[in-house]
Amino acid sequence: MTTRTPVEGRQLGQQLDSLRRGNAAAVLSEIRARGAVSRSEIAAGVGLSAAAITKIIIELERAEYVTEAPQTEPASTQARGRGRPRRPLTLDLDRHRFVGVHVGLQRVTAGLVDLAGQVVALRSRKHGGAAPRTVLSAATRLVGELIEQSGVRHEDVVGYGACTGGWVPPESGAVRAFEGLGWHDVAFSEGLRVDGLPLPRVESTVRALALAEARLAAAEGARNVLYVFVGNVIGCAHVVHGDIARGQHDAAGLIDHVSSGSRSAVPCMCGRHDCLWAVASDAALTLDAQRRGLLPDGTTIDDLVKISGERTARRMLERRATRVGTTVAALIDVHDPDLAIIGGGEVVSSAERFEQVVSAARGRVVGGREPTPIQPAVLIGPSGLVQGAATPVLDAFYADPLARP
Known part of the structure; x- marks a missing residue:
């Protein structure tokens, strides 16, 4: 022995x-x-x-x-004498929940996600400012209200995830830089702490959405997924065999300041006029429309879409679609993915605009190979943002579901 x-x-x-x-x-x-x-x-x-x-x-x-x-076969048709089949x-989707929070330029969105990754409760509210304390306080209040109004016990919250724009290394728990809100070295995870809940795991919005699309929406067998986001921020993420490619400084995919090859009358936040952000972001397009007198101050990209029957507004949106398409083509050439997914707002929600993006991309991809499939994001709008925020903590849970005490 x-x-x-x-x-x-x-x-x-x-x-x-x-x-x-x-x-x-x-x-x-x-x-x-x-x-x-x-x-x-x-x-x-x-x-x-x-x-x-x-x-x-x-x-x-x-x-x-x-x-x-649930039983689908009537009991009378089941074989007798062999016990309960x-x-x-x-x-089991009834009890356990994940919290997902997205902090945007103007709004905070919070939701509850079940074990299948589906949103079961959702709240959204303007946060009223750019100062980190103001924004994060609004977010934590919204999470508290969401939990209370949904009747979820704190002990049934398995994970808590949060995302925002810019450079967000998850291990640091901080936002290193988010130019849209003017944030630098903000203690993001700590600022979102809610009593009774686990400390949130943080991620950049673009990467969180890319991971969610790869997990929940990409075609089976797609192991190399490129995700491009076009909204108030411009970014991309590359999911390879289920993992985000992060780079040496956890900053891969920050393409706002890549030169677009054209100029905008609206300067980028860095002062240049040729950055991708200046010619293709929702925020820059809206500012340009206001400068041209097409829209009053305080409007958004949705207001520009509403007047897209007007010739100048339509041409602005079409030019943006072409610029996005050529950017997607360049990224496809670099990464050679199985699948490219485009997310965001207007370039996805408008079928006409999405086709313009795809057409521009097809016209620029290097020839001699099968074209990479390009599809619109499935996870869009407030629910999609919540699913994105929750996906990293869903991943952590499924990697070790018995880790909880």
Whole structure:
């Protein structure tokens, strides 16, 4: 009989616990991916024995992460004398929630997301200023109201994620730079702390949305996904085999100041007139329309879209679509993705404008290869922003669902 030392015993226990948690993660991810699925299908999918699957399912059911799917077959048609038949398993969507918060130039949006990544409650409100304390206070109040009005217990909030524009290294918990709000080295995660909730994991809006699209909306089999966002900020993100490409300084994808090859009458926040932000962002386009007398002060890109029947307004939107398309083409040449997704507002919500973007991109991509599919983002608007903010914490949960005490 082999006698283990106390240290060897602890190491073995840690290895077995790690294996148990890894198997639980694989099983729960399989159920999430396939919907209602039988135990035998789960076993085949993850390569575990029926006995191992049974043990894991018991733990996941006890934690209220999974449940049996509703019965679809009338009881009278079921075989008699063989006990209650086992129904397929599915995610339990009734209890556990993730909080997602997006801080934009003018508004804060907060929502609750279930285990399937779907938004089940949503609130949005203007934050009333650019000072970090003002904006973050408005955000934390909104989260508090959301939790209270939804009747969710704090202990049932599995994760809390937040995103905003600019350079946001997740590990720092800070916004290093967000020119739209004039933020530099703002303690973003700490400023969003809500009593009773976990400290939020933070991410840039563009990367959060890219990850959400890759997880929830991209075609199956797309392992190399390029995401381009066109709104009040311009940015891109590259998801390779499920992970965001971040770069040496966690700043990959900040393309606002890339030269566009053309000039705008409206200067970029850095003072130049040829930056991509100056010629293609919602904010710059709106400022240009106000300068031309097409719109009064205080209007937004939505107001420009409303008058797009006017010749000058229409030409402005068309030129923007062409510039976005040539930018997408350049990024496709650099990254050679399986799929390119374009997100944002007007360039996605208008079918005509999206086709102009795609046409411009097709005309510039280097020839000699199959064209990269380009599709509009599925996750748009306030709900999409909340799903984006929550996706990194959803990822962390599914990587180790039994980590919670």
